[in-house]
Amino acid sequence: MKAAVFEDIERIAIKEIPKPDCPKDGILVKVQACGICGGDVRNYYQGLKDHMKNQIMGHEIAGVVEEAGENTGFYPGDKIATAPDISCGTCYYCKRGLVNLCLNHKMLGTHVPGGFAQYIALPGFVLQRGFVEKIPLSLTWIQAAFAEKVAGVYACQERCNISLGDRVVIIGDGPVGCLHAEIAKARGASMVIMLGLGRLSLVSQFPVDKLLDNRDSEGAIQKVLEMTDQIGADAVICALPVASVHLQALRMVRKRGTVVIYGGAPKDERRMSIMDSNLIHYNEITIIGSFSYPASGLQDGLKQIQQGNVSVEKYVTKEIPLEQLTQGIVEMHEGRALNIMVRPWLKS
Numbered sequence: 001m002k003a004a005v006f007e008d009i010e011r012i013a014i015k016e017i018p019k020p021d022c023p024k025d026g027i028l029v030k031v032q033a034c035g036i037c038g039g040d041v042r043n044y045y046q047g048l049k050d051h052m053k054n055q056i057m058g059h060e061i062a063g064v065v066e067e068a069g070e071n072t073g074f075y076p077g078d079k080i081a082t083a084p085d086i087s088c089g090t091c092y093y094c095k096r097g098l099v100n101l102c103l104n105h106k107m108l109g110t111h112v113p114g115g116f117a118q119y120i121a122l123p124g125f126v127l128q129r130g131f132v133e134k135i136p137l138s139l140t141w142i143q144a145a146f147a148e149k150v151a152g153v154y155a156c157q158e159r160c161n162i163s164l165g166d167r168v169v170i171i172g173d174g175p176v177g178c179l180h181a182e183i184a185k186a187r188g189a190s191m192v193i194m195l196g197l198g199r200l201s202l203v204s205q206f207p208v209d210k211l212l213d214n215r216d217s218e219g220a221i222q223k224v225l226e227m228t229d230q231i232g233a234d235a236v237i238c239a240l241p242v243a244s245v246h247l248q249a250l251r252m253v254r255k256r257g258t259v260v261i262y263g264g265a266p267k268d269e270r271r272m273s274i275m276d277s278n279l280i281h282y283n284e285i286t287i288i289g290s291f292s293y294p295a296s297g298l299q300d301g302l303k304q305i306q307q308g309n310v311s312v313e314k315y316v317t318k319e320i321p322l323e324q325l326t327q328g329i330v331e332m333h334e335g336r337a338l339n340i341m342v343r344p345w346l347k348s
């Protein structure tokens with residue numbers, strides 16, 4: 001079979017390698033689509049976790065079961081989607097059901113060969129403690145492969161409890177920010193204000209009530225206060241991997257409101273975060289982090305798409321064959337493409 005193998009930093013080779021055997025306790029899946037994740041882009045330039053090399057990346061997979069081991073609950077012909085995290089099932093957090101915080105967490109496409117290949121073997125421990133879900137029949141491959149992205153955003157808004165009538169500020173006008181806007185509206189937010197740098201002009205396609213230019217960050221704060229009767233937003237979601245927006249968020253959120261930090265900052269910038277402890281104290285602001293999703297995460301993501309709350313086609317700007325993976329990663333890195341899907345059976 002054909003596979004894109006990450007050999008080392010900035011080096012991916014397209015190789016003909018043996019089709020994997022179906023694990024006795026697992027399934028063999030014919031990959032139909034695999035999204036390029038921000039994580040894949042980061043890994044391409046910075047290396048895989050635990051210095052893994054010669055690995056097939058890719059974890060936002062949709063495909064069809066070709067072979068299934070006994071008692072797996074899967075059968076040939078089942079359509080499935082995956083998400084990357086694999087928890088251990090035994091650590092302090094797993095015992096408490098918090099699989100996203102697992103102390104021994106592993107990832108599809110890093111520790112287990114991923115989806116930038118024509119086939120993927122998913123062993124039993126991935127079926128049991130990872131994310132492999134049957135796809136609702138009405139979804140396309142592209143929609144199903146996109147569900148992982150939705151999962152994280154949905155879990156974040158569950159955690160900060162965006163609900164009916166909320167006024168929400170989203171900092172970041174990239175695809176993640178747009179997803180937050182769609183999910184917030186679906187949850188009943190009455191107002192969604194987005195702060196962006198105008199890099200991508202697609203925000204107008206999404207349910208954003210007001211897009212503010214955050215190059216004038218002071219002006220943006222004043223405008224948010226004006227639009228919220230000088231009260232501030234119920235929640236501010238920092239959907240931008242830039243630590244410097246955190247103080248700005250504290251100044252736009254209302255008393256007793258919530259600031260969510262969604263998305264890690266680059267290593268060299270993460271200590272630049274500035275917090276005003278007096279604002280947190282006197283305004284009783286809650287600051288929370290949100291990472292990955294609970295065990296139901298991928299199901300939740302699929303359901304949001306199935307219900308029509310996420311317009312996947314607006315994000316996926318391109319479908320490419322395996323051979324163009326490196327180009328696709330570079331394009332996403334340079335902000336020239338929103339979301340790219342690899343179709344391993346597409347002719348190059």
Ligand SMILES: [Zn+2]
Pocket residue numbers: 037038039059060148149
């Ligand atoms: Zn991903």
Ligand SMILES: [Zn+2]
Pocket residue numbers: 087088089090091092093094095101102103104105
């Ligand atoms: Zn664990």
